[in-house]
Amino acid sequence: MLGVPMKVDVVVMPKQSVLDPQGVAVRNALKDLGLDSVESVRVGKFLELEFKTLPDEAKLQEVCRDLLSNPVIEEYTIRIA
Amino acid sequence: MLGVPMKVDVVVMPKQSVLDPQGVAVRNALKDLGLDSVESVRVGKFLELEFKTLPDEAKLQEVCRDLLSNPVIEEYTIRIA
Secondary structure (H helix, E strand, C coil): CCCCCEEEEEEEEECCCCCCHHHHHHHHHHHHCCCCCEEEEEEEEEEEEEECCCCCHHHHHHHHHHHHCCCCCEEEEEEEC | CCCCCEEEEEEEEECCCCCCHHHHHHHHHHHHCCCCCEEEEEEEEEEEEEECCCCCHHHHHHHHHHHHCCCCCEEEEEEEC
8 A cells, every 4th residue: 555545536516406606607608608508517626635545434424524515505425536 | 319418527626736725724624633644635626517419529628728727727627427
């Protein structure tokens, strides 16, 4: 494991039921720029985490829920790369 | 193609050579919360685009470069889902 960092990607997106004004603004801008076939855009966060060793899964879920996302309006996905 | 929207994901990240203070803040917070093995964190944007029909590839590259990212400090990746 030495010298090979573990990569974990976390994607945090607004929930489908939550209005995403930033996404709406981007959609309108894409339409104005000629991408007429765009239907919807949602904008979220992408976090690339690098670990020296594999982190504890439960701990990782905990920090995603408590620090990296707001569970009231956002949902997160963890991808171990 | 009717009723099946095309999904395109765009990931916009700060370039490796650019300082990412938000990432450093998240890394320090993760360490404080007990994830000691975290080495680095970078924070970027994740955009989920939905199209009615497959957009023109060149046009898509153009909007990613001109609208969705700042090529001076960021780089983008397009993933057709």
